[in-house]
Amino acid sequence: MSIATVFEIxxxxxxxxxxxxxxAVPDTYxxxxxxxxxxxxxxxxxxxxxxxxxxxxxxAIGGGLGGVVLLGAAARLRGTEAMTMExxxxxxxxxxxxxxxxxxxxxxxxILLPPNPAPTLAPDVVSNAGATGMANPVxxxxxxxxxxxxxxxxxxxxxxxxGVWSLASDQAWGGRPGPRHQADPNGVLAFLxxxxxxxxxxxxxxxxxxxxxxxxxxxxxxAVLASMWLLVIMAGLVDTPPVRSxxxxxxxxxxxxxxxxxxxxxxxxxxxxxxxxxxxxKPLILSIEAAMLLTIATTLGLLLAGAPERSAEx
Amino acid sequence: xxxxxxxxxxxxxxxxxxxxxxxxxPQPLRKIIAFNLLGSxxxxxxGIVGRRGAAAGFGNDPVPxxxxxxxxxxxxxxxxxxxxxxxRLFQIxxxxxxNSRAAASPRSDPSGN
Numbered sequence: 301m302s303i304a305t306v307f308e309i310x311x312x313x314x315x316x317x318x319x320x321x322x323x324a325v326p327d328t329y330x331x332x333x334x335x336x337x338x339x340x341x342x343x344x345x346x347x348x349x350x351x352x353x354x355x356x357x358x359x360a361i362g363g364g365l366g367g368v369v370l371l372g373a374a375a376r377l378r379g380t381e382a383m384t385m386e387x388x389x390x391x392x393x394x395x396x397x398x399x400x401x402x403x404x405x406x407x408x409x410x411i412l413l414p415p416n417p418a419p420t421l422a423p424d425v426v427s428n429a430g431a432t433g434m435a436n437p438v439x440x441x442x443x444x445x446x447x448x449x450x451x452x453x454x455x456x457x458x459x460x461x462x463g464v465w466s467l468a469s470d471q472a473w474g475g476r477p478g479p480r481h482q483a484d485p486n487g488v489l490a491f492l493x494x495x496x497x498x499x500x501x502x503x504x505x506x507x508x509x510x511x512x513x514x515x516x517x518x519x520x521x522x523a524v525l526a527s528m529w530l531l532v533i534m535a536g537l538v539d540t541p542p543v544r545s546x547x548x549x550x551x552x553x554x555x556x557x558x559x560x561x562x563x564x565x566x567x568x569x570x571x572x573x574x575x576x577x578x579x580x581x582k583p584l585i586l587s588i589e590a591a592m593l594l595t596i597a598t599t600l601g602l603l604l605a606g607a608p609e610r611s612a613e614x
Numbered sequence: 615x616x617x618x619x620x621x622x623x624x625x626x627x628x629x630x631x632x633x634x635x636x637x638x639x640p641q642p643l644r645k646i647i648a649f650n651l652l653g654s655x656x657x658x659x660x661g662i663v664g665r666r667g668a669a670a671g672f673g674n675d676p677v678p679x680x681x682x683x684x685x686x687x688x689x690x691x692x693x694x695x696x697x698x699x700x701x702r703l704f705q706i707x708x709x710x711x712x713n714s715r716a717a718a719s720p721r722s723d724p725s726g727n
Contacts, residue, residue: 304617305616305617305620308617308620308621309620312620312623315624316624316628319627319628319651320631322635322647322648323632323639323648323651328644331647332647335647335651338651338654339654342654345621345624345658345661346661348617348621349621349661349662349664349665350665350672350673350674351661351664351665351673351679351682353679353683354657354661354679354682354683357682357683357686357687358657358686361690362650362654362689362690366650369693369694369697370646370647370697372697373643373697373700373701374643376701376704377643377700377701377704380704380709380710380711387640388637388638388640392637392638393638396633396634396638397634399633400629400630400633400637401630403629403630403633404627404629404630404631405626407625407626407629407659408622408623408626408627410626411618411619411622411623411625411626411662412619412622412623418663418666419663419667420666420667420668420675421667421675421677422667422668422669422672422675422677423669425675425676426671437672437676438676438679440676441676441679441680442680442683445677446677449681449684450684453684453687456688456691457687457688457691461691463698464698467698467702517683519683519686519687599691600690603690603694603695604694606694606697606698606701607698607701
């Protein structure tokens with residue numbers, strides 16, 4: 301048994317332990333903290349599976365931003381925990397355990413007895429890689445070969461933010477999301493919120509740029525930019541923007557809008573919807589990605605900020 | 615045992631654990647966490663499929679990777695929407711129970727809505 305295998309087994313055991321802890325621990329706050337640690341360790345599994353693009357996404361969005369949104373909710377709901385302690389009956393728990401165990405066993409059988417040879421689309425990705433002028437195969441799939449998925453996913457992000465905003469009460473309609481954060485202006489948080497964003501913004505844009513040829517891309521870069529924005533908001537240096545503001549809404553539709561325009565252009569001047577002309581494929585994809593970076597960063601930040609709670613004047 | 619087998623068995627266990635937590639935990643926030651755990655198991659199964667499909671010089675088939683990246687972002691936005699719904703329920707009803715008998719006497723909303 302090699303060192304790498306020992307490491308993999310140890311990693312799987314630790315992650316499994318964290319997963320059990322997340323489900324079994326009585327305190328919700330502890331479960332949330334366990335889930336954040338879990339998200340970061342799962343990113344390591346993705347690195348071991350040679351999927352660095354997914355590892356970056358999982359660490360930034362699954363572990364980082366997802367952790368922030370869960371922690372915020374757990375802190376606000378902490379007082380209600382005593383009220384909702386009723387447990388389901390023993391029969392429900394036993395049948396749930398039987399159902400879950402049989403599904404897990406069926407999946408384990410599928411893992412242990414896989415089809416041979418393994419299905420793969422990698423050769424197709426390689427043979428078409430020259431069409432876009434980019435060397436990162438995952439970016440090629442996301443932005444060209446399966447561009448429809450990515451465009452519709454932008455629409456899902458937009459629908460999610462519309463759903464969150466529609467939960468505002470009448471007084472706060474169109475107002476600013478979340479509470480106004482106050483922090484000690486000479487404290488560590490305010491210091492970090494001044495120190496980190498210049499570097500973080502450069503890193504976010506770099507991740508987008510390098511995504512053409514190396515692991516990275518608009519999602520990962522957008523998550524970094526969103527976390528920088530949230531840091532500045534949480535330190536109280538800036539307030540969240542009122543959701544009725546026009547520039548904010550323009551930024552939110554910029555990514556899917558440009559994607560749609562380029563897609564329709566392919567329908568008019570090319571062979572099919574979202575067919576990029578070969579000569580302009582890379583500039584077109586890069587400009588869509590730049591618009592997507594802005595949209596993703598703004599959407600992720602606003603999803604974390606939550607529903608509008610204050611009118612815009614305050 | 616290869617990485618595919620080790621992490622594949624773990625992914626199967628994560629799906630089972632997440633499903634169990636989703637059914638049995640009473641608190642909605644815990645259900646959201648359990649659902650995310652289930653989702654992470656499904657994503658890892660995609661990663662295993664991609665790892666087995668490693669060919670043409672790639673360590674992992676790029677197509678499942680791209681699908682998982684899309685899936686992670688969609689799962690995050692669904693989680694954020696679910697949490698916004700939960701916080702709104704707490705704001706209006708004063709509790710987050712999903713039990714209809716316990717929630718029969720809603721408190722009036724302090725924001726007058």
